[in-house]
Amino acid sequence: MEFSSKLLESAVNEMAQLPGIGKRTALRLVLHLLKQPESQTELLSESLTAMRSNINFCSNCHNISDTSLCEICSNANRDQSIVCVVEDIRDVMAIENTSSYKGHYHVLGGKISPMDGIGPSELTIPSLVRKVEDGIIDELIFALSSTMEGDTTNFYIFKQIEKFDIKTTTIARGISVGDELEYADEVTLGRSIVNRIPFESSLKN
């Protein structure tokens, strides 16, 4: 792509670093911004910079939060003895949208993937195991996507906590294999949380 302006080229190149944004799309977005009032670009860049430098993670569940304890963890009406294990904030949002769940979450920050160099210690698994050891959890619900990495992660955690006297369940999927939680429809996802099944029975299938 030949550019008549270095400034334009640099903006397009930065935009094209984002996932799913090719050079053509990047150029379209940048040209769009050029047509808008300058204040819009300022608002965009200011909000991105503020988000990047001030973002916090909840000290309990590791979800992205503006406060040290997120709204879910600090809500006295939520049941802290039930913890749903998810990959990231998108899963929390998807499950919250169903209004079918009143427990806590534990956000792993990814899935075990040796190919990408992600092992258990790169995730928040140690802090989850500590919570189980502390005896505050009665039930752990596995809600990672049914991919190989998701299954590996579930199984790894299960092995770590197997010796403790807690219930382990998994969301009964009406969701086909490989679907990410965030794309599942609310009714199906809500129903599968309510009708969760013992984790061990999911291993036999």
Ligand SMILES: [Zn+2]
């Ligand atoms: Zn939290």
